[in-house]
Structure formats: structure tokens, C-alpha cells
Amino acid sequence: MRRTMIGLGAAVLALCLSSPALADPAPGERSGGHGHGDGRFGRATLTAFASLPAETYVPGSEPSGAQLGTEPSNGITPPFPGQPVQGFSGVARRHDGTFDVLSDNGYGQKANSADFLLRVQRVKPDFRGGKIKVLGGVDLRDPDHRVPFALTRADRRLTGADFDVESMVRNPDGTYYIGDEFGPFLLHFSASGKLLRAPVALPGVQAPENPHLDGGTPNLGSSKGFEGMARAVDGRALYPLLEGTVTGDPAGTLRMYEFDLRRRAYTDRRWVYRLEAPANAIGDMISVDRDRFLVIERDNNQGDAAAFKKVFLIDVRDRDRDGAVDKTQVADLLDLANPRRVGGFGTTFRFPFQTIEDVVILDDSTLGLLNDNNFPFSSGRTPGKADDNEFITVRLTGRLGADPRAYR
Numbered sequence: 283m284r285r286t287m288i289g290l291g292a293a294v295l296a297l298c299l300s301s302p303a304l305a306d307p308a309p310g311e312r313s314g315g316h317g318h319g320d321g322r323f324g325r326a327t328l329t330a331f332a333s334l335p336a337e338t339y340v341p342g343s344e345p346s347g348a349q350l351g352t353e354p355s356n357g358i359t360p361p362f363p364g365q366p367v368q369g370f371s372g373v374a375r376r377h378d379g380t381f382d383v384l385s386d387n388g389y390g391q392k393a394n395s396a397d398f399l400l401r402v403q404r405v406k407p408d409f410r411g412g413k414i415k416v417l418g419g420v421d422l423r424d425p426d427h428r429v430p431f432a433l434t435r436a437d438r439r440l441t442g443a444d445f446d447v448e449s450m451v452r453n454p455d456g457t458y459y460i461g462d463e464f465g466p467f468l469l470h471f472s473a474s475g476k477l478l479r480a481p482v483a484l485p486g487v488q489a490p491e492n493p494h495l496d497g498g499t500p501n502l503g504s505s506k507g508f509e510g511m512a513r514a515v516d517g518r519a520l521y522p523l524l525e526g527t528v529t530g531d532p533a534g535t536l537r538m539y540e541f542d543l544r545r546r547a548y549t550d551r552r553w554v555y556r557l558e559a560p561a562n563a564i565g566d567m568i569s570v571d572r573d574r575f576l577v578i579e580r581d582n583n584q585g586d587a588a589a590f591k592k593v594f595l596i597d598v599r600d601r602d603r604d605g606a607v608d609k610t611q612v613a614d615l616l617d618l619a620n621p622r623r624v625g626g627f628g629t630t631f632r633f634p635f636q637t638i639e640d641v642v643i644l645d646d647s648t649l650g651l652l653n654d655n656n657f658p659f660s661s662g663r664t665p666g667k668a669d670d671n672e673f674i675t676v677r678l679t680g681r682l683g684a685d686p687r688a689y690r
Contacts, residue, residue, distance in 0.1 A: 326619070333673070336368070336658060371566075382403070382458075386448065387445065392505075398441055405417065420474055421440075445464055446462055465484065468484075516687070556609075561582065584660055585661065590616075618676060
């Protein structure tokens with residue numbers, strides 16, 4: 283049965299990729315990533331659109347949102363009848379037409395998310411029909427007591443009060459590495475969602491929620507840990523990227539680290555990513571090849587107020603005089619060409635969400651992007667209406683020149 287489902291999924295994805303909306307673009311230049319707006323990439327184009335309604339819950343799941351009060355938000359009143367399938371903060375392609383997506387830590391804070399169960403959802407976009415189908419998923423849990431500090435639940439299912447999970451990579455063996463913001467920690471889970479090892483702390487950096495702070499002074503902002511994380515194309519390392527600036531670092535600079543997967547330890551290699559404005563934040567990161575990565579950078583606004591939602595290609599070989607990695611814009615998510623009016627939108631498409639936290643490379647010039655809808659608090663698409671989870675594909679004007687292992 284599983285082989286049959288995988289075969290069908292692969293066939294559907296192949297059909298989708300052969301449709302006009304996802305057809306391969308004309309060959310373009312390889313970008314070496316030298317400076318901003320160097321002309322190698324122009325206006326990107328929306329090629330496909332699918333969405334999942336905001337009020338989608340895990341079937342048969344526990345109620346949630348009890349700590350949010352009873353005031354409605356964007357037309358939805360807590361508590362909720364189940365666990366919402368929401369807040370996509372990490373994505374991994376399974377190469378069978380389906381994707382793993384990581385639900386966010388819950389309702390935005392450690393204090394209000396104790397009844398939100400952390401989960402990896404498995405979804406399948408139907409770009410022809412414009413919908414996202416939820417196929418299942420796994421709850422994250424710690425039955426073997428790998429976590430050395432107290433958890434919220436006696437059954438050791440992990441909640442948004444235990445970790446703020448924001449980034450994810452899937453390994454060839456089916457296991458997951460997940461980046462947390464409360465520590466920040468790196469977490470290694472089995473394919474079934476079981477924590478395999480103790481959380482790995484980041485030496486010298488602690489957020490206010492860190493359970494080992496012991497009255498000390500944090501040097502990272504609240505929930506400003508590993509928002510983005512990429513896996514090396516050769517599978518030997520992880521590259522986690524902080525969302526916040528470490529105390530003492532220049533304003534608007536973020537640290538990017540290397541974690542050796544064979545030694546399960548951080549190396550002495552480190553880079554600096556400079557935000558276009560100190561108030562901006564990053565949303566996700568993925569490897570392009572050994573030295574280059576894609577990074578989502580955004581402002582904190584939504585709807586008509588949204589002014590900065592971009593994807594940059596960074597090259598760790600090239601640095602400016604202050605040591606920050608080189609950046610090249612490859613897509614402006616607030617100004618995507620849409621000549622075919624994909625999704626029923628106009629000829630200019632905007633992805634106007636407060637948080638856009640997922641990027642995946644589908645081929646050498648096509649990206650997949652998903653929003654974190656902060657259920658039920660964000661309303662970037664329609665004022666007063668809770669945002670759906672949207673999955674779009676975007677064709678770049680040039681090829682990335684990516685290592686084929688980045689998308690095959």
C-alpha cells in the first residue's frame with residue numbers, strides 16, 4: 283500500500299510539474315552572488331498556488347488554545363476544538379509529491395502554548411485544484427527521557443511550552459533535525475517523532491526561555507533562536523541561523539553556525555548575515571550548494587503595510603569589509619508577476635504575510651514558499667479574517683546553478 287501511495291504521489295507531482303504553471307523556464311545565468319540587484323535576477327513569476335483553510339484541525343486531536351481567553355481573534359474564538367494544522371515554520375520535500383511541514387510552537391508565547399502539541403505534518407499540494415491536502419503526521423515526543431529538564435506533560439509529548447520549533451531538515455534516513463528558539467537547541471527526532479538524543483545547546487548563547495539560565499543574563503532576545511536551518515548538500519553538516527542579534531554584536535547582524543553531523547558538535551566556522559534593516563527578521567534558509575544558501579528576509583508587517591518580503595541568495599565565500607556574507611536578491615515576494623492570474627489573483631501577486639517561514643528548491647529555477655499563519659492572529663491576506671496556510675511556487679528569471687542534490 284505504501285509503495286502504491288508513493289508511486290501515485292510521484293505521478294501527481296510529475297503531472298503538476300509538467301503543467302504550464304510549472305514548466306521549466308528558459309535557461310538563465312548562474313548567479314555567483316556578487317552584490318545586491320546585480321541584474322542576474324529580475325522579477326520572479328508566480329507559477330502555482332494552493333491553500334489550506336485556517337480552521338483545519340488534526341482529526342481526533344485534543345482541544346487547544348485554553349490559555350488564550352475567550353475573546354475572538356480574526357473571527358475565531360478560542361478555545362479550539364482540536365490541534366490546528368497551522369504555523370508552517372519548516373518544510374522538507376519528500377520527492378513523492380508530498381512535503382513535511384513543521385507546525386510552529388503554538389500560539390506565540392511559551393506561556394500560552396502548553397496545550398499545543400508539537401507536530402510534523404505531511405501535506406500534499408494540489409496545484410491544479412488550488413488546495414492543500416493533509417495526509418497525516420507525527421507528534422514530537424520524548425519517551426526515553428532525553429530532555430534533562432521538566433516537560434509540560436507527564437506523557438512526554440512535547441508542547442509549545444517546552445520548545446519553540448522553527449526550522450527543520452529531513453535526513454536521507456527519514457530522521458529530522460529541528461531548530462528551537464527557546465534554548466536555542468538542536469533536536470534530533472526519529473521518523474516517527476521520537477527524540478533520539480539530548481537537546482544540543484548553542485555554546486555561549488542563551489535566550490530568556492533557556493531552562494539552564496539559572497538566573498543568569500540572556501544574550502539573545504525572546505524566541506530569537508534558530509529560525510532558519512539548512513543541511514549541507516553532502517549531508518555532513520547543518521547550518522543553523524539565528525533570528526536575533528546576540529548581545530554585543532552589531533545591530534542587525536545574525537550569526538550563522540556550522541554543526542558537524544558526524545561529530546555532533548559545532549565547528550569553529552561561523553558567518554554573519556546582515557539584515558537590510560535591523561527591525562527585519564529571517565524566515566528560513568536552504569542550501570543551494572556547498573557555499574551558497576537561500577534566505578527569506580522579511581519585515582514584521584502584513585497586508586497593505588507589508589513592505590519587505592524577499593528571498594536572497596547568499597555566498598559565504600564573499601564577505602564585505604565587516605565580515606557579512608554577500609547577498610543577491612532573487613525574488614521580491616510582494617511583487618511577483620502573475621500574467622496567467624494564477625489562484626484568481628491579479629497580474630501582480632503579493633505574498634503579504636507577517637511571517638513567511640518556508641522555502642524549498644523544486645528545480646534549478648523554481649522555489650516553493652509557504653507562510654506561517656500564526657493561527658488565528660495573522661490576517662495579511664484579508665483584514666479581519668484569519669490567514670490560511672498558502673503554498674506557492676515561484677519561477678526565477680535565472681537559474682541558481684545549484685548542486686543537483688539540493689533539489690533531487
